[in-house]
């Protein structure tokens with residue numbers, strides 16, 4: 001019997017998949033480059049194939065309309081737009097008239113667009129490269145009369161294994177006829193990944209050489225939350241994961257009740273759950289999550305994922321789209337938190353001995369004023385299109401906020417002088433995530449419109465422990481009494497100044513901490529979209545008085561282990 005083995009890939013879509021491997025090999029799309037038939041015959045082959053393609057897309061769109069597939073519809077519409085694009089048609093005919101076959105001609109045109117889109121700094125555009133790739137595959141299938149992979153034999157015990165999942169194949173799957181998907185290539189934010197998440201199909205991508213490690217029908221397990229993959233696991237592992245899957249599905253059913261509901265404690269105190277986002281790609285997940293707003297949009301990733309400097313206009317368009325998608329919900333966009341582990345690898349960035357103590361967050365922005373002003377102007381302009389608040393990262397001093405506000409005023413004057421419309425009265429708040437900001441949160445509340453507690457960094461800076469250093473990671477814990485006291489102090493100072501206070505670090509979504517944060521008076525919890533419903537469920541299980549009892553007990557404890565143990569003992 002084949003030996004058991006364990007592998008690690010990218011955790012793409014939550015859930016557990018257990019079943020037999022169903023391998024889908026991409027068919028060989030070999031074609032001749034040069035025409036042997038007449039030019040007219042080749043043109044009519046191409047035109048017929050294009051018409052067949054349009055018919056297929058039309059049918060797919062009709063089918064997709066009855067399913068909860070906003071993303072897939074967008075992808076199909078994207079492919080349909082490529083097929084309808086007159087320049088794609090004309091350019092292809094041009095190449096056919098130069099002697100290429102229909103396959104070679106449309107292949108060349110598609111490759112040109114794929115390379116163009118892949119180089120674009122905007123993620124949404126670079127994702128378009130996948131749409132064109134998918135279009136190319138489909139039209140070549142039609143031209144070569146090759147049927148697309150047959151997935152009709154898939155059933156709820158099948159785990160689909162393929163080199164790279166195309167969005168169109170992803171769209172044909174359903175969580176009723178498949179246990180999960182494992183691929184060798186592909187990223188977390190590709191369209192296929194987005195579709196699998198919206199279909200709630202567990203998936204792990206990027207498992208090295210999986211195609212050669214697995215055979216048809218091998219029993220496999222995948223954990224879409226961790227990226228673990230087991231091939232031919234032993235009985236103990238199978239039982240363990242069957243149990244995990246059962247509990248996961250049971251909890252998920254339970255949480256569904258909370259979709260679209262208000263966030264309330266058991267004694268009816270209203271709180272807010274917001275989402276953390278890192279790119280525009282997260283917008284559909286935010287909308288689907290029924291969160292009450294966006295508590296943190298990490299704009300540094302726009303810079304980090306971009307191959308060229310981000311222009312003001314380019315940023316304006318991105319912020320505008322996000323605000324329009326959020327409708328009237330509040331959206332907190334954080335100015336770039338560059339530096340430390342999110343360093344721009346350019347000549348602008350000097351090597352630092354202690355980057356977490358160095359030019360990071362607001363320090364970096366204030367030292368790169370032109371770049372900062374471009375972002376502030378983009379935000380001011382986008383503010384017209386929704387309910388925007390600006391947030392500043394890594395604040396330590398009153399002066400940093402003061403200086404930024406002066407810069408915002410300067411940006412407003414520039415925009416006014418150029419007759420460019422902008423939002424006059426945007427709230428400007430701060431991340432409270434450094435020891436300094438926590439200690440002087442009473443002072444900072446006088447110059448900030450709101451606070452958001454960055455518990456990830458706060459734990460690191462309060463405990464003097466680098467959050468990325470595995471040797472001290474245990475010290476970097478929110479359960480440490482020093483960190484908890486600091487959080488409580490920040491919330492008290494915000495309340496004394498009557499400004500809103502939220503938390504956008506990972507601790508906001510930790511169900512062990514829910515009663516403590518309720519007792520401290522936290523009003524807004526910002527978490528990843530996948531945690532919204534489970535947190536809403538956790539909050540509904542506590543009344544404020546019960547939460548205060550928990551806080552009373554925790555305030556008497558001396559160590560993080562005691563805190564964690566106690567919180568586990570009262571978890572609901």
Ligand code: PEP
Nearest residue numbers: 433454455456457504505
């Ligand atoms: C934090 O520090 O808690 C936070 C939300 O910011 P980031 O994780 O982006 O540093």
Ligand code: MG
Nearest residue numbers: 433454456457
């Ligand atoms: Mg932070």
